[in-house]
Amino acid sequence: VVPAENLLGGEGRGFDMGQHRLAYGRLRHGMHNVAMAQRALDMATAHVTSRETFGKPLHERQAVQFMLAECATQLYISRLMLLHIAYKAEKGMDLRQENSIAKVYLAHMVHHVVDTAIQLHGALGYSQDTPLARWYTHIRSQRLVDGPDEVHRWTVGRNVIKAFQANGTTASAAGGDLL
Numbered sequence: 654v655v656p657a658e659n660l661l662g663g664e665g666r667g668f669d670m671g672q673h674r675l676a677y678g679r680l681r682h683g684m685h686n687v688a689m690a691q692r693a694l695d696m697a698t699a700h701v702t703s704r705e706t707f708g709k710p711l712h713e714r715q716a717v718q719f720m721l722a723e724c725a726t727q728l729y730i731s732r733l734m735l736l737h738i739a740y741k742a743e744k745g746m747d748l749r750q751e752n753s754i755a756k757v758y759l760a761h762m763v764h765h766v767v768d769t770a771i772q773l774h775g776a777l778g779y780s781q782d783t784p785l786a787r788w789y790t791h792i793r794s795q796r797l798v799d800g801p802d803e804v805h806r807w808t809v810g811r812n813v814i815k816a817f818q819a820n821g822t823t824a825s826a827a828g829g830d831l832l
């Protein structure tokens with residue numbers, strides 16, 4: 654039995670405290686996802702600049718350049734999302750909506766970038782000779798841990814509706830109040 658004087662946060666406040674911890678946990682997961690995606694994009698780029706197929710280096714093919722561009726775009730969006738949420742955290746502002754949006758987006762982003770890196774490595778990417786295949790399995794959990802996609806989207810969608818009903822615009826639920 655835990656003595657009453659050892660109660661943390663006050664009676665009935667356990668769920669709120671758990672949610673608070675989870676908010677920062679999601680932010681940390683997001684940072685890991687950006688770091689892993691960045692490493693995967695570096696590996697993909699190193700590979701395509703050294704590999705030649707059908708008489709031409711892979712990096713000279715526009716289809717390959719478009720794949721790298723899409724990954725870079727998603728990484729950039731992810732970095733901005735995290736910076737914005739970190740700013741709100743530092744200022745003690747409510748960051749729950751942005752955090753849910755980013756949690757889902759970054760889980761898909763890292764999945765996409767690692768998947769692209771595997772694709773550009775060909776069979777080598779699927780093998781155990783690079784860490785990519787192991788990462789691919791590991792990051793799949795990101796769409797489940799700290800709440801699955803559907804539960805976050807459920808909350809985000811309800812907040813969009815609430816914002817519209819309260820303000821006649823959904824901007825505050827879509828990162829529109831940036832600071």
Ligand SMILES: Cc1cc2nc3c(=O)[nH]c(=O)nc-3n(C[C@H](O)[C@H](O)[C@H](O)COP(=O)(O)OP(=O)(O)OC[C@H]3O[C@@H](n4cnc5c(N)ncnc54)[C@H](O)[C@@H]3O)c2cc1C
Nearest residue numbers: 791793794795796797798799800801802803804805806807
């Ligand atoms: C690697 C790993 C580490 C974990 N670490 C922790 C941890 O440290 N602490 C902790 O408490 N938990 C942890 N979890 C548990 C994780 O938070 C849960 O797995 C997650 O919240 C989903 O719950 P569930 O597995 O019970 O799936 P369920 O709740 O049974 O949901 C199954 C699926 O149904 C769908 N679904 C569920 N609810 C809805 C809804 N309302 N609307 C639409 N679709 C829905 C989703 O697709 C969901 O993936 C971890 C899980 C994994 C895989």
